[in-house]
Amino acid sequence: MKPILENLVEMTGHRDHLRLEVSVLSTLQKLPTVKEVRALEVFQVDGALHVRPRTWVEQGQLVSTQAHVAQSDARRQPLKDFPALQQCIANRAATALHSPQKGVYTLWLPVWMHEDVHTCLEITQSRPFSAHKLDVIKSVFHVYQNYQSLLDYSERDALTGLLNRKTFDEQFSRQVSMPSAGATELTSPGDASLAAEEPLQQWLAVVDIDHFKQVNDRFGHLYGDEVLILIANILRSSFRGQDRIFRFGGEEFVVLLRSTTLSTAHKIFNRFRLAVKEYHFPQVGQVTVSVGFASTSRGAPVEILGQADQALYHAKEHGRDQVLFYDELVEQGHLHTKVAHDDVELF
Structure with missing residues (x-):
């Protein structure tokens, strides 16, 4: 529990959305049995929702790419290729679970801002998510989402939302x-x-x-x-x-x-x-x-x-x-x- 609390303190010290995203993924990556963590960007192309990795682990390090390349990113995929996540977003659900094969269990956590979802955290591990593990992950995620909202509020004009x-x-x-x-x-x-x-x-x-x-x-x-x-x-x-x-x-x-x-x-x-x-x-x-x-x-x-x-x-x-x-x-x-x-x- 102490390492998680230390990571939460470090996470809430950031004043930038992307650094905060990297920080929460770093916290989740340190949980036992977690194999991979990513932040997926959700965006529209020709009226259809797509996703692409914006922050991921590469050679043991978390790396990010900027939002402006989303529509031209060769790694983008239609959201319909992820039926569980697509249904989760359509139903405005808090989480989605998916296991494409034995030993691969994926949890998706959409980040809702202003009635829309632009980001989704993805956590993959080698065994099914226990109830306790889900509670820990959701608690970390709620701290992250609340802090994202505070950052967003401080960045916007109160009247217009711009x-x-x-x-x-x-x-x-x-x-x-x-x-x-x-x-x-x-x-x-x-x-x-x-x-x-x-x-x-x-x-x-x-x-x-x-x-x-x-x-x-x-x-x-x-x-x-x-x-x-x-x-x-x-x-x-x-x-x-x-x-x-x-x-x-x-x-x-x-x-x-x-x-x-x-x-x-x-x-x-x-x-x-x-x-x-x-x-x-x-x-x-x-x-x-x-x-x-x-x-x-x-x-x-x-x-x-x-x-x-x-x-x-x-x-x-x-x-x-x-x-x-x-x-x-x-x-x-x-x-x-x-x-x-x-x-x-x-x-």
């Missing part, structure tokens, strides 16, 4: 340093030839609701909050799971769009803009947004954010309800940069 500014500051450097190769591109068949000619990049967009102060002044903060919540919902439906959406506060949002071309980034951001424009907001009616975006391929995080912000303010000062790209504004002479000592400085 990631908050604090989380953006912590994640941005890590997000932009991830490789782009191999990720799934948001293109239609007609875009294939164009996409092949353009490099995949990552993009940061700043989104601002046009004339939001007038909404609050005219209809009150209750309807203003409803507009923010509905905009957040449109943002969620407009981007992929591997993209990241943040609320910066007030009426401003930030989107990190992963691994796509410039032409497709334009289409994606404009598709979101049109979705907002065409939506009928209760009592308020029509609402529009302005978007400024920049590539994350060069410059420090604060500089990239500043570039997207400049593009946003140019959009708001020149008609609103539009999407503008920072580099194009510079090329057209609308914005300027100053080069000094091989660094780009904004002014």
Whole structure:
């Protein structure tokens, strides 16, 4: 019992979801008769649920891969290949047991967050799980899941449920340093030839609701909050799971769009803009947004954010309800940069 308690203390000392995942698997791996532990990521591809190992044991060490490669991971499998786990998730059950052959007994523990399951812990051992063993595993798992929920709560905006500014500051450097190769591109068949000619990049967009102060002044903060919540919902439906959406506060949002071309980034951001424009907001009616975006391929995080912000303010000062790209504004002479000592400085 003492080693388990020591591992629980170490586990709850983490402030990062992936490190916490590695820590709980390390705790479970040390239990007697356990042969293998993994964390499976659960995600959708073309409307069907798939799973793929995100954290596993390799040469005696726990290793992880990042979430953004899920859809292109060659090890992904349809969830239907795991009938017991599929039924468990469909029934919102707490656990699933499966024994494909003698000497191999697998326990699955789905991690439920916000009515969805995105992760499942998998524990395999050489003998059937005793009632006592299941109680120990479930107790460790409940501590892990509760702590995951606390971390998630601290990372999210209370009103919209989107990631908050604090989380953006912590994640941005890590997000932009991830490789782009191999990720799934948001293109239609007609875009294939164009996409092949353009490099995949990552993009940061700043989104601002046009004339939001007038909404609050005219209809009150209750309807203003409803507009923010509905905009957040449109943002969620407009981007992929591997993209990241943040609320910066007030009426401003930030989107990190992963691994796509410039032409497709334009289409994606404009598709979101049109979705907002065409939506009928209760009592308020029509609402529009302005978007400024920049590539994350060069410059420090604060500089990239500043570039997207400049593009946003140019959009708001020149008609609103539009999407503008920072580099194009510079090329057209609308914005300027100053080069000094091989660094780009904004002014």
